[in-house]
Amino acid sequence: MGLNPIGYKPWNGKRTEHNRRFLVIADSILRQKIKGIWFLGMLILGTFIVHVLPLILRSMSPHEGLSAIMMRDYLGDGLFFIFEVILVALVCSDLISEDVRSNSITLYLSRALRVEGYLLGKWLGAMITICLFTLIPPLAVSIAITVTQSGSDYLSSFTVVGQTFLAGLWSAAFFIPIGLAISSITRKKTYAGVGTFMFFFILMIVATIFTEFSTGWALLSPLELLYDTHTVIYGLELSADVNQAILGAIVFILTVPPLLLVYLRIMRKGVGK
Amino acid sequence: MASDVIVRFDNILALDNFSVSIPRGVVGLLGPNGAGKSTFIKTILGLVEPVSGDIDIVGLDPRKDVMSIRDRVGYMPEHDCLVDSMSGLEMVTYFGRLSGMTKEDSIPRSHEVLDFVGLGEERYRPTASYSTGMKQRVKLAQAIVHDPSILFLDEPTNGMDPLGREEMLELIGKIAASDKSILVSSHILQDMEKVCQYVIIIDNGRSVAQGTMASLLDQDMTKRRMTVRGSPKSLQTFSEQIHRDFEETSISEEFGQMNIVFINDGSFAMILDMAKGHDVQVRSYVPDRLTLEDVFIRSMKRDA
Known part of the structure; x- marks a missing residue:
């Protein structure tokens, strides 16, 4: 090392708007994640197993149009769920925990960036990354099925494509709050990753055990929740066993309080607690 | 502000x-x-x-x-x-x-x-x-x-x-x-x-x-650093008198030479007379500038 005999030079460029800076965080997360071997490997494997085979089979086999039931069942498949949980665990594990462990959270919060902006950037980065699995391939599948259909009702098929867009977004949005919350309560990304996976896994086991006594317990299963919320998004009838109020309440509990927890954790870190 | x-x-x-x-x-x-x-x-x-x-x-x-x-x-x-x-x-x-x-x-x-x-x-x-x-x-x-x-x-x-x-x-x-x-x-x-x-x-x-x-380092212009030499007994009695008569901040002795830092807003002649009385030689007598450490320690003590 050693210093070059150069002086300090000022910078006179124009600054970007404050409320757009969270996009820098989101952009950085996407770039960093797609360079990660584990994430990339699971994304490719999952895309091939979950999406590419159905895309080929369903678009090659004779079909009259794209139906909401077909897409709902495709997105409610167990393999889709497993790969999604694994990818969420991989993506979210270090999003907050690493910033807390390395103290780089101090640098974020000393910038012209509110805690809300920081959180929004992390959430958006995770959303975009997870949507590489939950949104883009299902959209490709639905479009492929639509363009190869034998029937002429394209309007109905494109409605399902639009619903698939919403369902893909929702699939990512549903899991990320828990991933971020677990990442915010530990400094170790391994714990956060395993914790996120185990959280959903344990919920499924608990739901399976208690469903023996009452079918209402099935709503505790994230797989069932995802299936039922997709049913709503695709405008299909919910099963008679499903209590809509409880469904709404559990979805709320798994999405809003975890994000509030992350917000509070970051606020506390900001003042050095 | x-x-x-x-x-x-x-x-x-x-x-x-x-x-x-x-x-x-x-x-x-x-x-x-x-x-x-x-x-x-x-x-x-x-x-x-x-x-x-x-x-x-x-x-x-x-x-x-x-x-x-x-x-x-x-x-x-x-x-x-x-x-x-x-x-x-x-x-x-x-x-x-x-x-x-x-x-x-x-x-x-x-x-x-x-x-x-x-x-x-x-x-x-x-x-x-x-x-x-x-x-x-x-x-x-x-x-x-x-x-x-x-x-x-x-x-x-x-x-x-x-x-x-x-x-x-x-x-x-x-x-x-x-x-x-x-x-x-x-x-x-x-x-x-x-x-x-x-x-x-x-x-x-x-x-x-x-x-x-x-301004902080020059705030105490009455602080002096003095070096004296003499027999161990003379140095000891001299340092005891300095300790009694002045506010002394540090004192150290090495190889028959004593360094004393003390506050003196009076004349140097009085110090010379005192040294003569104790049979010690004054080798140097210079104003002692405060260090930031002195200022810091003083401020802490004052606050305590």
């Missing part, structure tokens, strides 16, 4: 009617651990809400214009804060963009500031592999990448070797020369003495002393 700022964490009074006026140039913020230095910096950055009091940073109030203030501020934290997975260049670019620079601006600017802080090809390596000195340089680079007008440097020479420390102080001097306000917090008082033009001493959340470095 801060006036009568009170910051409270539950039952702990972190800043107690804290009032300071910070001029341009390099300003030292001194104080023991837990004195309130970091709380003051966090209050300016809007991370901590004061209970009462006013803060004015280049005409802006952190409670109302926190984002505008943060755009004008660069912060180098004391502890490690680097993103391990990024290289030095990526990290400086990233935080430049978070400070409002476009990607097109932040990449060349990051190279420029990394050149300035003296980080060469290492900038392409992940920061996790950096030495302490390199980390300090990257921390400084990310703080100045967006050209802030105010810079907070928390222990900038922490963990650096003597050469690295000298270079860091030189960098601070260079940055200050471009009309910036730099607030440096450090425990290494020799470093502060070299680089600061103004000093604020803080203890228990209050400002216990502040002023220009020159």
